[in-house]
Amino acid sequence: MIAKLLTKKDIPAAKKLWGYAFETDEPFYSWYFEEVFSPKNAVGIFNKGQLISYLQLNPYTIYLNGASFEASYVVGVITSPEYRNKGLMKILLPKAIEEINKRNHSVSILMPFDTTFYSPYGWELCYRQLKYTVPIDIVGHFASGEKYGNFHKIDINKDFEALNIVYDSFLKNYHGYVKRNRKNWDYILKDLQYYGGYACLLRDQKNNPIGYILYFLKDKKFIAKEIAYTNIKAQKSIFSFIYSHKSQAVAVQWSAPYNDPTQLFLRDTIQPEPTNNLRIYPFMCGRIINFKDAIENSSFSKDINFSFSIRIKDSYAQWNNNTFIIKISNGKASVKKSNTASADMVCDINIFTQLFFGAISIDQAVFLEKVTINNQAILKNFSKSFHFKNNYINEFF
Template identity: 55%
Template sequence: MLIKLLEKEHMPAVKNLWGYAFENQEPFYSWYFHEVLEPHNVLGLFAGNQLAACLQLNPYRLFLNGNSFGASYVVGVITDPAHRGKGFTKKLMLHAIEEMNYRKHAVSILMPFDTIFYSAYGWELCYTQIRYRVPMEMLRNFSDKVGSFQPIDGELDTEALAFIYQKFSQQYHGYVERNKKNWRVLLKDLVHDGGYAYLLLDEKEQPAGYILYFLKGRKLLIKEMAYIHYQAKKALFAFLYNHQSQASSVEWCAPMGDQSFLFLRDTIKPAHTNVVRILPFMCGRVINVKNALLGCRYKENIHCSYRVQISDSHAPWNNKIFSVVIEKGIPMVEEVKTGHVDLSLSINAFSRLFFGTISLEQAVFMGEAAIQQPSVMENLSRIFVQKNNYINEYF
């Protein structure tokens, strides 16, 4: 058995595994493997000369705790059916943790098929979404016909899209900092799926919002929608409502904290018309605790020190005690061998705290974290606070 990063000659085998386990719909299938996925981002496990299992480590940058972090997005974890049940996935995941640490990626994300399966390796659910399914008629009172719309040009409008996305994302946490390649891939993927993209310009002809969507049968399915202010949001809903002759309903996902459901028309009898659900979406893991803590940037009025003990059976560089001193919002971190500990927890619980999925008080209440020195609780509660996470990347 051999585990290694792949080369171009191995990509047909990776493509075949993907097609068997997930999808092989063209033109996405060939485009993704020929233009998007890079061999050095694929980790493969070989049984003899055969590629028996593989996974992808797609590089991104995430905005977490006041700073930008390099991250690996684990995608396409696949084992050939002839080799399932042999523990190959576990071997791949543990090797992937080492590779991500080598790449100096302090954190990782993955979209789970089962939110519990990857917790054995330290990943925990860190992102959820609100999903709406609403009859088109229910949008009428929430829409406002202001501004103008134009089809998005994937080459010319990237800066406008990036500007809107950044303004929209700033109210959230944990989002991807998209570069030009990210935008190019996102828009090309939309085109391959037969989707549409429109840009909203305000009365001064300045970018104010955008919408990426599909028309499937009598449904309008939104892939992504972003806006820089409330008026732009209402203009986007007016754009949606103008499709009432083509679609009878509209479906979209929104970040947790979105309050559209408060303003959409609904009926209570004989039943609620709108369907609003909370769905699990993305897991997160801290790959390197020390580097993750060093990279944080807090408010300048944060001055404190604490010691945290992490248990991580899959990453020995994390399975330590770390001394953290924060001055004017900037942390200094050192590994220590002995001495008192203020906070002790597993890498799973620490990952949720670091991503801001739960607060320290919630972690203690659920028994996921132990405070050894109660006097530090007040300061730690200012650091490990619950945040509103948002992400909308799919590979």
């Protein structure tokens, strides 16, 4: 068996495997392999020249720790049925890590079908979302009849900059999100269109973009794939827009950042049972691919000035499997390997990835016994450097 990047001649085999494992819905199926899929971003395993397993490394730019990171989004992990449960992931995923590192992508994201499946390879859960399912009358009550601004169907050729203005404003207090470009938006809107969805932009009286909604109408449900707004008037106006579909839907479903406060202002009942259904669900895993590059690319508060040593355990990226000395000053960090046997802190790449992404705090990591602290004096400054953050991401491929 050989693990390598795919070439153009492998596209038909890759498409066939995707269709078997996932879907063949048209026009999405053909569009994806004509416009989105790129063999140079796919790592596969071949047996006697036959493609039997592969995954994709779709490139994105992610905002992490005050900086932009080029990242590989691992999607479409597929194995031909006759080769499943034969340990191919022990070949494919390490090869993917090696390839991502070659691309100088110091971090990776991955949407898991099982949050523990990829953990042995270093990907750990770093994102979660809040999912609402509520009667449409509840949305109408929250909107309070607000009708601010005007909606129109989104045209990517005219509205790309407007979408980004709203998106960036909505996420200004969040972390870990994708910095979307024209191609990202084009993929999102075409994906929505090919599955029968709709997209509307909200502008105020001065024609400034203040909100948008991407949605479906299905089985008497109004399903919002993404909602973004710049202020409360825009949010209420979007909810009023949703409520205007009360003759077509009885319930509304949408996802939001984990700490979204809307739940606190929706009319609900306590007895005999709650009216609204809110669920926290796991969404995306992250992985540090290159520890040194990830730390040195980050930005830190300029009032932090300290150094510490850390022992990182990483079975699948030997360049990370070392003791490092990290010095932080003037908002930046330097990372050097150390030959010393002891370290102030010891952990594996999984838990440090969660600390780096801000998914957990160092206090939580210590409580969970996921990290060993040999020098308690580093904790105060470490917690200032790598602290809990409000992560949000909403990309699906």
